[in-house]
Amino acid sequence: MGVKEEDSTISKIMPPIEQEINDEINMKVKKYLRGEGANLEGLRDKKLKGQLAIREELYGKSAKAAAKAEKWLMPSEGGYLEAEGIEKTWRIKQEAIAREVDILSSKNQYDIVLPDLGPYTLDFTSSGRYMALGGRKGHLAIIDMKNMGLIKEFQVRETVRDMAFLHNELFFAAAQKKYLYIYNWQGTELHCLKEHGAVLKLQFLKNHFLLASINKFGQLHYQDVTTGEMVGNYRTRLGRCDVMQVNPFNSVVALGHSNGTVTMWKPTSPIPLVKMLANHGPVSALAFHSNGHLMATAGMDRKIKLWDLRKFEVLQTLPGHAKTLDFSQKGLLATATGSFVQILGDFSGSQNYSRYMGHSMAKGYQVNKVLFRPYEDVLGIGHSMGWSSILIPGSGEPNFDSWVANPFETSKQRREKEVRSLLDKLPPETILLDPTKIGTVKPTRKREKPSKQEREAEMDAAIEAAKSITQKNKTKGRNKPSKKAKKRQEGIERAKKPFLEQQMEEEESSKKKKQKIGEENELPKSLQRFARKKATS
Amino acid sequence: MKVKVISRSTDEFTRERSQDLQRVYRNFDPNLRTQEKAIEYVRAVNAAKLEKIFARPFVGAMDGHVDAVSCMAKNPNHLKGIFSGSMDGDIRLWDMASRRTVCQFPGHQGAVRGLTASTDGCVLVSCGTDCTVRLWNVPLANVMHSDDSSDNSAKPLAVYVWKNAFWAVDHQWEGNIFATAGAQVDIWDHNRSQPVNSFEWGKDTVISVRFNPGEPNILATSASDRSIAIYDLRMSSPARKLIMRTKTNSIAWNPMEPMNFTAANEDCNCYSYDARKLEEAKCVHKDHVSAVMDIDYSPTGREFVTGSYDRTIRIFQYNGGHSREIYHTKRMQRVFCVKFSCDGSYVISGSDDTNLRLWKAKASEQLGVLLPRERRKHEYQEAVKNRYKHLPEVKRIVRHRHLPKPIYKATSLRRIITEAARKKDERRRAHSAPGSMPREPLRKRRIIKEVE
Numbered sequence A: 001m002g003v004k005e006e007d008s009t010i011s012k013i014m015p016p017i018e019q020e021i022n023d024e025i026n027m028k029v030k031k032y033l034r035g036e037g038a039n040l041e042g043l044r045d046k047k048l049k050g051q052l053a054i055r056e057e058l059y060g061k062s063a064k065a066a067a068k069a070e071k072w073l074m075p076s077e078g079g080y081l082e083a084e085g086i087e088k089t090w091r092i093k094q095e096a097i098a099r100e101v102d103i104l105s106s107k108n109q110y111d112i113v114l115p116d117l118g119p120y121t122l123d124f125t126s127s128g129r130y131m132a133l134g135g136r137k138g139h140l141a142i143i144d145m146k147n148m149g150l151i152k153e154f155q156v157r158e159t160v161r162d163m164a165f166l167h168n169e170l171f172f173a174a175a176q177k178k179y180l181y182i183y184n185w186q187g188t189e190l191h192c193l194k195e196h197g198a199v200l201k202l203q204f205l206k207n208h209f210l211l212a213s214i215n216k217f218g219q220l221h222y223q224d225v226t227t228g229e230m231v232g233n234y235r236t237r238l239g240r241c242d243v244m245q246v247n248p249f250n251s252v253v254a255l256g257h258s259n260g261t262v263t264m265w266k267p268t269s270p271i272p273l274v275k276m277l278a279n280h281g282p283v284s285a286l287a288f289h290s291n292g293h294l295m296a297t298a299g300m301d302r303k304i305k306l307w308d309l310r311k312f313e314v315l316q317t318l319p320g321h322a323k324t325l326d327f328s329q330k331g332l333l334a335t336a337t338g339s340f341v342q343i344l345g346d347f348s349g350s351q352n353y354s355r356y357m358g359h360s361m362a363k364g365y366q367v368n369k370v371l372f373r374p375y376e377d378v379l380g381i382g383h384s385m386g387w388s389s390i391l392i393p394g395s396g397e398p399n400f401d402s403w404v405a406n407p408f409e410t411s412k413q414r415r416e417k418e419v420r421s422l423l424d425k426l427p428p429e430t431i432l433l434d435p436t437k438i439g440t441v442k443p444t445r446k447r448e449k450p451s452k453q454e455r456e457a458e459m460d461a462a463i464e465a466a467k468s469i470t471q472k473n474k475t476k477g478r479n480k481p482s483k484k485a486k487k488r489q490e491g492i493e494r495a496k497k498p499f500l501e502q503q504m505e506e507e508e509s510s511k512k513k514k515q516k517i518g519e520e521n522e523l524p525k526s527l528q529r530f531a532r533k534k535a536t537s
Numbered sequence B: 001m002k003v004k005v006i007s008r009s010t011d012e013f014t015r016e017r018s019q020d021l022q023r024v025y026r027n028f029d030p031n032l033r034t035q036e037k038a039i040e041y042v043r044a045v046n047a048a049k050l051e052k053i054f055a056r057p058f059v060g061a062m063d064g065h066v067d068a069v070s071c072m073a074k075n076p077n078h079l080k081g082i083f084s085g086s087m088d089g090d091i092r093l094w095d096m097a098s099r100r101t102v103c104q105f106p107g108h109q110g111a112v113r114g115l116t117a118s119t120d121g122c123v124l125v126s127c128g129t130d131c132t133v134r135l136w137n138v139p140l141a142n143v144m145h146s147d148d149s150s151d152n153s154a155k156p157l158a159v160y161v162w163k164n165a166f167w168a169v170d171h172q173w174e175g176n177i178f179a180t181a182g183a184q185v186d187i188w189d190h191n192r193s194q195p196v197n198s199f200e201w202g203k204d205t206v207i208s209v210r211f212n213p214g215e216p217n218i219l220a221t222s223a224s225d226r227s228i229a230i231y232d233l234r235m236s237s238p239a240r241k242l243i244m245r246t247k248t249n250s251i252a253w254n255p256m257e258p259m260n261f262t263a264a265n266e267d268c269n270c271y272s273y274d275a276r277k278l279e280e281a282k283c284v285h286k287d288h289v290s291a292v293m294d295i296d297y298s299p300t301g302r303e304f305v306t307g308s309y310d311r312t313i314r315i316f317q318y319n320g321g322h323s324r325e326i327y328h329t330k331r332m333q334r335v336f337c338v339k340f341s342c343d344g345s346y347v348i349s350g351s352d353d354t355n356l357r358l359w360k361a362k363a364s365e366q367l368g369v370l371l372p373r374e375r376r377k378h379e380y381q382e383a384v385k386n387r388y389k390h391l392p393e394v395k396r397i398v399r400h401r402h403l404p405k406p407i408y409k410a411t412s413l414r415r416i417i418t419e420a421a422r423k424k425d426e427r428r429r430a431h432s433a434p435g436s437m438p439r440e441p442l443r444k445r446r447i448i449k450e451v452e
Helices: A002-013 A016-033 A046-073 A094-100 A411-423 A452-468 A481-522 A525-530 B036-053 B141-145 B372-387 B392-399 B405-430
Strands: A080-082 A110-113 A120-124 A130-135 A139-144 A149-155 A160-165 A171-176 A180-184 A189-193 A199-205 A210-215 A219-224 A230-235 A243-246 A253-256 A261-265 A274-277 A283-288 A294-299 A303-308 A313-319 A324-327 A333-337 A340-346 A353-360 A367-373 A378-383 A386-391 B002-004 B058-063 B069-074 B081-086 B091-095 B100-105 B112-117 B123-128 B132-137 B156-161 B168-171 B177-181 B185-189 B197-199 B206-211 B218-223 B227-232 B240-244 B248-253 B260-265 B270-274 B283-285 B292-297 B303-308 B313-317 B323-327 B335-340 B346-351 B355-360 B447-451
Touching: A016 A046, A094 A386, A120 A160, A120 A367, A120 A386, A130 A160, A139 A160, A171 A199, A199 A243, A210 A243, A243 A283, A253 A283, A261 A283, A294 A324, A294 A333, A324 A367, A333 A367, A340 A367, A340 A378, A452 A481, B036 B372, B036 B392, B069 B112, B069 B346, B069 B355, B081 B112, B081 B123, B091 B123, B112 B177, B123 B168, B177 B206, B206 B248, B218 B248, B227 B248, B260 B292, B303 B346, B313 B346
Parallel strands: A160 A199, A283 A324, B069 B335, B112 B168, B168 B206, B248 B292, B292 B335
Antiparallel strands: A080 B002, A110 A386, A120 A130, A120 A378, A130 A139, A139 A149, A160 A171, A171 A180, A180 A189, A199 A210, A210 A219, A219 A230, A243 A253, A253 A261, A261 A274, A283 A294, A294 A303, A303 A313, A324 A333, A333 A340, A340 A353, A367 A378, A378 A386, B058 B355, B069 B081, B081 B091, B091 B100, B112 B123, B123 B132, B132 B156, B168 B177, B177 B185, B185 B197, B206 B218, B218 B227, B227 B240, B240 B447, B248 B260, B260 B270, B270 B283, B292 B303, B303 B313, B303 B335, B313 B323, B335 B346, B346 B355
């Protein structure tokens, strides 16, 4: 006790600067701890408890070390935009920003006007170095964003609905009029994936090497791009759907449907993991925060909703349409409708999004897609008249990790990384709603007795199943309606039987129990000692 | 308005000259690495698979003897040297690195039964069924490098003839004394032609003897009357004796915890005892399907190797109930002697088929000098495997061993037998008065009594 008190006095005495530093480090440590430590109180196995305590201590130490090393490992600081006086951040124009920032960054503000092959969709590689562009009317291009060099552009002369890079910039997939195609960076067609059909949206799951697509008929396909195997092919049964987004946290694919529901899928199950009513009206856009806890949906009902994915609850409802949504690495949310792009930010720290910046394109430009460029303070906008790029200070992660995504990657490093990522390729079974569940033990749950209602429901279900069995046509004589009805009735009886038997048994046993209790009660006190005792006593 | 945006100039983030190393930046933010647990799990599975792929434990066989190898001794002063004695009386010194005989001693008339080297590694002591103890001068280390000398004969330093055939010999860890086992336990000095002391407890033959590594005056023996006895040289009579249900073939002390020893028993199990508390074994090491013939501890004291009459070698954890590893080859016959090398990275076995075999102690270990990167990779793989070892997929791969058919069948048969015995016991217990048949753990069940 004495030691503790001493501790607290020390912390009180600490000068304010040190206190501040301490608090800052504590904040950082929290980031690396990945949740709270395990509670070891209830453990009875002393040996295990000791081992786990040591491990917990180790986790704490490593988190602390990571937090301390941050100072040296992370040389760059994030961007910011601060208003002074009566200024408001959302009134600050791109031109004003351009005057303030360095030349290198101001090069990231531009409009490329390509009116002919219009509305453009775009995709970045995970490092943000390369951009793929797809014009609706068949214009495909790859651009090196570092030196603004066009690597390749070509015309496929048919509708292009979506584009997605595969694991690196050398390959990309394009959803065209009838089929899905995979091209390499030189524009050579490598594969034509006919099985996917007329794909509307495409997503690539980096860790699993899966190409997910949703086609015109609402069929969701998962194809392994390393082996070519079709891992999953599921009908959503919710009609045409052109809103698809992967949750980067757990690689679950979310689809937004025209009846306002959002469904979440994994490649190993034909039914959705989650089916939730997000908006009253067709869902027009979806986006996920990179920490996996936050989802934004926009609907035709003029609402943009922010969802907490841990509880599946609405955190915030904002008014407004959005054709497209995107979260940045630092958690800014870009929404765009018509020719107006708005950036929302969470500055209170309590997931309460408010206006941060706005940008209106020239009149008549219809924004098709907004996408934040990873590791840069840049927002890419694909619209009906080409594409644009604007600066959004504070949107990107300032420090990249060379082994995760390196914007300055050399070709040798790229080759090395390809091999490593293939070695670590995850099997499709690892896609779960909670990826931290992998490697943990399933808690043993005692099987409780089903309640009477549950049992009845089960019986009803069994009867329904028996009823719905369609009988084959038999040879003459046996095919009479009366025989058929009889057979059906027999099937129903058979389905009912085990439930009824169980019920009977329970009733009997309860009767016996009652009887026993009754007998004991019946005997007068003086005679109770002569009653037969139980064998166990 | 204050504004700053991320701006990375290429020169700052790339190397200046082509000879420079590429610059590496790290950011350990968990948000950048999604699904890290799944990736780690996949790596653990891959590491387990790689371990299986690289599991090539057999290094080579050393042939030269013309009869079964009966005993071996390590040279405590020379890592590569190993002595072996065979049933035809031949004693050889081998160089493990080149797997060749360095020196052949003239040996005994009958079978060599025991071999041991003195602490300084200069004197080799052998004993055999011809009732003699012979002391040999071990050639120096530099001689061992000369390749030519396969018939580098040496004359025995001394020959001491005694009354009875010998079964085992062991040298004191620090000191000048060695002990032989035969009709009784004799304590010898290098320079005396007769034992300086002898102990006898019962009339049966003593078949193995081992000195305690920590306390130089204590030794443990096992005898054919199924007993394990502990002697103290400072006392005139033996200290303690433990009688088990079956014979103990060999004993090894744990070099790191010198109060503990493990006994290789005829009933296919090994029993670890605390020498201070003999009424109960500390651990029973099951897995062999025939009598365990010899046992030797790793110098780390964390694991030991056993050789068995079932033609296999197994490696156990010092506190593990089941073996970590099983080694076998088609040509290896009954194993009579096993040794851990002095650096703990190899295992040597001598068997009925006249060969010594050299095995790696860790089946998939990479031999040779490791680059730091390689070493780190191995360490990482070991760590992830260890972290996910409880998961069924990893466990299955790590545990899987291909067994020879006879061993596999014998294992399943033994399982049936023990299960039947257990069932019978349960039924007996159910039909007898409560408390009349107390449950006895296997650690105690095989012990008959302890005599002081």
